[in-house]
Amino acid sequence: MSSSTDRVTAAVMIIGDEILSGRTQDTNLNVIAKYLGAHGVDLAEARVVGDIKDEIIAALNVLRGRYDYVITTGGIGPTHDDITADCVAEAFGVALYEHPEIIAMLKARPGLELNAARRRMARIPEGGELVRNPVSGPPGFMIGNVFVLAGVPSIMRGMLEDVGHRLRGGAVVVSRNVRVDGTGEGVLAEPLEAIAKAHPDLSLGSYPFFGPGGYGSNLVIRGRDPAEVEATAAELVAALTALGVANITADEPGAPA
Amino acid sequence: MSSSTDRVTAAVMIIGDEILSGRTQDTNLNVIAKYLGAHGVDLAEARVVGDIKDEIIAALNVLRGRYDYVITTGGIGPTHDDITADCVAEAFGVALYEHPEIIAMLKARPGLELNAARRRMARIPEGGELVRNPVSGPPGFMIGNVFVLAGVPSIMRGMLEDVGHRLRGGAVVVSRNVRVDGTGEGVLAEPLEAIAKAHPDLSLGSYPFFGPGGYGSNLVIRGRDPAEVEATAAELVAALTALGVANITADEPGAPA
Numbered sequence: 001m002s003s004s005t006d007r008v009t010a011a012v013m014i015i016g017d018e019i020l021s022g023r024t025q026d027t028n029l030n031v032i033a034k035y036l037g038a039h040g041v042d043l044a045e046a047r048v049v050g051d052i053k054d055e056i057i058a059a060l061n062v063l064r065g066r067y068d069y070v071i072t073t074g075g076i077g078p079t080h081d082d083i084t085a086d087c088v089a090e091a092f093g094v095a096l097y098e099h100p101e102i103i104a105m106l107k108a109r110p111g112l113e114l115n116a117a118r119r120r121m122a123r124i125p126e127g128g129e130l131v132r133n134p135v136s137g138p139p140g141f142m143i144g145n146v147f148v149l150a151g152v153p154s155i156m157r158g159m160l161e162d163v164g165h166r167l168r169g170g171a172v173v174v175s176r177n178v179r180v181d182g183t184g185e186g187v188l189a190e191p192l193e194a195i196a197k198a199h200p201d202l203s204l205g206s207y208p209f210f211g212p213g214g215y216g217s218n219l220v221i222r223g224r225d226p227a228e229v230e231a232t233a234a235e236l237v238a239a240l241t242a243l244g245v246a247n248i249t250a251d252e253p254g255a256p257a
Numbered sequence: 258m259s260s261s262t263d264r265v266t267a268a269v270m271i272i273g274d275e276i277l278s279g280r281t282q283d284t285n286l287n288v289i290a291k292y293l294g295a296h297g298v299d300l301a302e303a304r305v306v307g308d309i310k311d312e313i314i315a316a317l318n319v320l321r322g323r324y325d326y327v328i329t330t331g332g333i334g335p336t337h338d339d340i341t342a343d344c345v346a347e348a349f350g351v352a353l354y355e356h357p358e359i360i361a362m363l364k365a366r367p368g369l370e371l372n373a374a375r376r377r378m379a380r381i382p383e384g385g386e387l388v389r390n391p392v393s394g395p396p397g398f399m400i401g402n403v404f405v406l407a408g409v410p411s412i413m414r415g416m417l418e419d420v421g422h423r424l425r426g427g428a429v430v431v432s433r434n435v436r437v438d439g440t441g442e443g444v445l446a447e448p449l450e451a452i453a454k455a456h457p458d459l460s461l462g463s464y465p466f467f468g469p470g471g472y473g474s475n476l477v478i479r480g481r482d483p484a485e486v487e488a489t490a491a492e493l494v495a496a497l498t499a500l501g502v503a504n505i506t507a508d509e510p511g512a513p514a
Binding site for chain 2: 016017018019020021022023024025026027029030031033034035036037042043044045046047048049050051055077078079080081086100101112113115117118120152154155156173175186187188189190192193196198203204205206207208209210220222231
């Protein structure tokens with residue numbers, strides 16, 4: 001059984017005016033959240049900031065001090081609004097330099113002129129390491145506890161594969177879902193709270209659904225001790241059944257948290 | 258022409274462990290971003306926080322001090338993990354009370370027992386006002402410059418319709434999109450930056466795409482002066498054409514920002 005000192009935490013920082021303007025629906029946060037969960041790292045907070053230097057630096061400095069890891073997405077392309085590398089370097093108080101491997105990679109591409117804009121993408125902060133990009137274009141980088149990834153989802157996902165092996169993972173969180181159809185949260189709340197109070201190490205949540213197909217709620221039990229999660233799901237099903245609640249579906253162990 | 262002092266800002270605070278665990282893909286941020294844009298309010302920052310009282314209060318106090326408005330989503334249901342109302346009341350230093358209109362509404366529902374869990378949903382902070390819920394269940398509320406909405410997307414969208422008329426709108430941001438197919442950002446960056454520097458009141462961004470259908474970038478020009486946005490789009494198209502860039506598609510004025 002794991003203790004709470006095993007907890008390893010991370011924050012995600014999504015950088016880009018296009019998310020805040022509503023032009024783009026972010027999907028990276030959800031992908032990263034699941035990826036971190038599978039590596040035993042708790043995503044504890046996320047922030048979306050615009051392409052504004054002082055705000056990026058301020059948020060990064062808060063988050064990298066508060067959590068074990070920070071993952072940023074966006075702002076590492078060749079255009080003038082791609083300022084993430086500059087901001088990360090300034091936050092760490094180091095200079096940017098053109099990484100020879102990235103320059104060589106760019107030079108090796110047939111028909112590609114190595115102009116000033118493309119050279120921007122070769123810059124990483126002193127003391128940083130590359131994060132491999134298996135998809136397209138130059139790599140991301142890491143420095144200290146900060147991973148700097150692309151914003152384009154397909155590229156971000158590719159880069160993420162070079163992040164996991166560098167994380168000090170905590171105990172992986174497992175979950176059980178108890179789905180109740182046709183009963184509202186107003187009835188479920190009391191037994192759920194009683195069980196939550198009896199298991200302070202676990203996180204119990206209720207996520208109601210409403211739709212043409214009916215209503216109900218997914219009661220989710222999350223924790224680091226699989227046996228306790230399992231036993232608590234059974235306890236919850238028994239408590240609901242004793243209350244006369246019908247249409248309870250408990251999922252199998254090992255479902256995604 | 259609008260000046261920068263017209264800028265009205267907002268932050269979104271998404272409350273819920275289910276977003277941070279990756280269980281749920283948030284879609285509310287994007288809906289709110291577009292809604293605020295249409296009302297002339299700039300979404301300047303967003304945060305996702307878990308169901309942890311101290312963290313919710315701390316983030317809310319920062320954001321409500323920094324921006325004209327804060328919109329929260331999530332945590333207003335009847336279960337023990339729904340602590341948003343408690344946190345907002347504590348942040349404002351006021352008590353919660355059972356709003357008689359909500360109690361009456363709950364009592365009027367046939368077959369619904371007004372138990373302790375359901376009464377939780379009737380609580381709003383002293384000095385608050387209701388935000389109508391046209392979809393299902395109890396309303397949200399506003400207090401000071403903070404709007405507290407549901408997390409379930411269909412309900413959140415319904416409540417949002419009772420928010421706009423309370424916002425002091427700035428000048429609405431308009432945008433033009435110049436799509437370039439078959440040319441990468443490495444080529445586009447230089448003319449884009451030159452035009453961005455010549456128009457400091459505008460925001461120019463480049464959003465590359467890659468896929469089976471080809472690659473390219475959407476160059477987006479945003480600003481409060483429609484004539485300047487329009488003229489700058491034409492200027493950008495001319496500059497790209499002069500560089501020999503082909504396959505340029507400029508959208509029509511009035512597209513969503």
